[in-house]
Amino acid sequence: MKPKIFIDGEHGTTGLQIRTRMAGRNDVELLSIPEAERRNAQLREDLLNSADVAILCLPDDAAKEAVAMVSGNNQVRIIDTSTAHRVNPDWAYGFAEMDREQPKKIASARYVANPGCYPTGAIGLLRPLRLAGLLPEDYPVTVNAVSGYTGGGKQMIAQMENADHPEHIDAPHFLYGLPLKHKHVPEMQVHGLLSRAPLFSPSVGKFPQGMIVQVPLYLADLNDHASLGSIHEALVEHYAGQDIVEVVDLKESAGLARVNAVELADTDRMKLYVFGTAGAPHVNLVALLDNLGKGASGAAVQNMDLMLRG
Ligand SMILES: NC(=O)C1=CN([C@@H]2O[C@H](COP(=O)(O)OP(=O)(O)OC[C@H]3O[C@@H](n4cnc5c(N)ncnc54)[C@H](OP(=O)(O)O)[C@@H]3O)[C@@H](O)[C@H]2O)C=CC1
Ligand SMILES: CC(=O)N[C@@H](CCC(=O)OP(=O)(O)O)C(=O)O
Structure with missing residues (x-):
C-alpha cells in the first residue's frame, strides 16, 4: 500500500508548493481537502488521522491544534512547517545537512519541525563553524537578510501584488522586524549552537521567491587564527558528499561582482559563499x-522522503 500524505493548509503558499512538488509522484497517495472546506475542523481531523504523514502548512496556533488532533494516534507522523515546534527537544529539526546523523534522526522521528527559511541560511553558515571550533559560542552574531515576498504568505502576496489592497505595499525593498524580536531568532540560536541570541534584521524585496542571508564576521574575534581559507574549508568539509547545499569555490566567489537574490528561485538548493580578501580583517x-x-x-518534501524511507 502506498503511504498516505495529507497536507493540512494545502491551499496556502507553502502547501501549494508542496503539492506542486508531489504532482506526478505515484509512490504516495495524496489525501486532499477541498479549498472551501479548508477550515472544517472535523474533516481536517478525519484526514489527519487517516494519514501516514501529515504535513502542516498552517499558522502556529492551527499547527498546535492539528498536533493535538492526532496525539492519540501513533500511526500518524507529522512534519510541521510552522515555527511552533522548532526548538522543542521532542521534535527532530528538519535540516538534514546540519549534522551527519540528522538524516537518520529525521527518518526515525514521529515529529519533525521544518526549519524557517532565514534560519536555514543562518544555521547552514554558522553551525559548521561552531562544530569546527572556529566560531566562539558567545560571538556577537548578526544576521541580515532579504526574502522574496511569498515569505509573508497569502496576505503579503496580496499586499505586494494587488495595488487596490487596502494595505498595499509599494516599497521595492523594506526592512521589518524592527523591534528585533523576530520569531526565527530562537531556532537560529539553538541550532546555531550560540550562547547569545543573534541580532537579526530581515527585509523583503519586490520579487516573489528568493533569499539572501548574510552573516558578517570579524576574523580577529574568531578562534584558531581563522582565515578566509580556513572558514571556507570548514564549510567544504561539513557539506562534503551531499548535493543540496553547495559551498561555492573561493576563486569563483572572488570573481563575482554581485549576488542575485533570485538566482535559486524555483529550486530546492542552497549555495554558501565566503566573501572577503585574504589578509583583510573581515569575512x-x-x-x-x-x-x-x-x-x-523543498525541505518538507526532502524530510517526507527521509521519513518514508525510514
Ligand atoms: N511562505 C514561506 O516562505 C514560509 C512559510 N512557512 C510557514 O508555513 C506555514 C504556512 O505559511 P504560508 O503557506 O506562508 O501561509 P498562507 O497564509 O499562504 O497559507 C496558510 C493556509 O492555512 C490556512 N489556515 C489558516 N488557519 C487555519 C486553520 N485554523 N485551520 C485550517 N486552515 C487554516 C489558510 O487558510 P485561509 O486562506 O482561510 O487563511 C491558508 O490556506 C506558516 O506556519 C509559515 O510560517 C515556513 C517557511 C517559509
Ligand atoms: C517575508 C516574511 O514575512 N517572512 C516570514 C518568515 C517566513 C518563514 O520562514 O516562516 P516560518 O517561520 O513559518 O517558517 C516572517 O518574517 O515572518
Whole structure:
C-alpha cells in the first residue's frame, strides 16, 4: 500500500508548493481537502488521522491544534512547517545537512519541525563553524537578510501584488522586524549552537521567491587564527558528499561582482559563499536559497522522503 500524505493548509503558499512538488509522484497517495472546506475542523481531523504523514502548512496556533488532533494516534507522523515546534527537544529539526546523523534522526522521528527559511541560511553558515571550533559560542552574531515576498504568505502576496489592497505595499525593498524580536531568532540560536541570541534584521524585496542571508564576521574575534581559507574549508568539509547545499569555490566567489537574490528561485538548493580578501580583517558569509524551496516546501518534501524511507 502506498503511504498516505495529507497536507493540512494545502491551499496556502507553502502547501501549494508542496503539492506542486508531489504532482506526478505515484509512490504516495495524496489525501486532499477541498479549498472551501479548508477550515472544517472535523474533516481536517478525519484526514489527519487517516494519514501516514501529515504535513502542516498552517499558522502556529492551527499547527498546535492539528498536533493535538492526532496525539492519540501513533500511526500518524507529522512534519510541521510552522515555527511552533522548532526548538522543542521532542521534535527532530528538519535540516538534514546540519549534522551527519540528522538524516537518520529525521527518518526515525514521529515529529519533525521544518526549519524557517532565514534560519536555514543562518544555521547552514554558522553551525559548521561552531562544530569546527572556529566560531566562539558567545560571538556577537548578526544576521541580515532579504526574502522574496511569498515569505509573508497569502496576505503579503496580496499586499505586494494587488495595488487596490487596502494595505498595499509599494516599497521595492523594506526592512521589518524592527523591534528585533523576530520569531526565527530562537531556532537560529539553538541550532546555531550560540550562547547569545543573534541580532537579526530581515527585509523583503519586490520579487516573489528568493533569499539572501548574510552573516558578517570579524576574523580577529574568531578562534584558531581563522582565515578566509580556513572558514571556507570548514564549510567544504561539513557539506562534503551531499548535493543540496553547495559551498561555492573561493576563486569563483572572488570573481563575482554581485549576488542575485533570485538566482535559486524555483529550486530546492542552497549555495554558501565566503566573501572577503585574504589578509583583510573581515569575512562575509552568505547563503542563497529560495524561501519557498530549501527554505520551506523543498525541505518538507526532502524530510517526507527521509521519513518514508525510514
Ligand atoms: N511562505 C514561506 O516562505 C514560509 C512559510 N512557512 C510557514 O508555513 C506555514 C504556512 O505559511 P504560508 O503557506 O506562508 O501561509 P498562507 O497564509 O499562504 O497559507 C496558510 C493556509 O492555512 C490556512 N489556515 C489558516 N488557519 C487555519 C486553520 N485554523 N485551520 C485550517 N486552515 C487554516 C489558510 O487558510 P485561509 O486562506 O482561510 O487563511 C491558508 O490556506 C506558516 O506556519 C509559515 O510560517 C515556513 C517557511 C517559509
Ligand atoms: C517575508 C516574511 O514575512 N517572512 C516570514 C518568515 C517566513 C518563514 O520562514 O516562516 P516560518 O517561520 O513559518 O517558517 C516572517 O518574517 O515572518
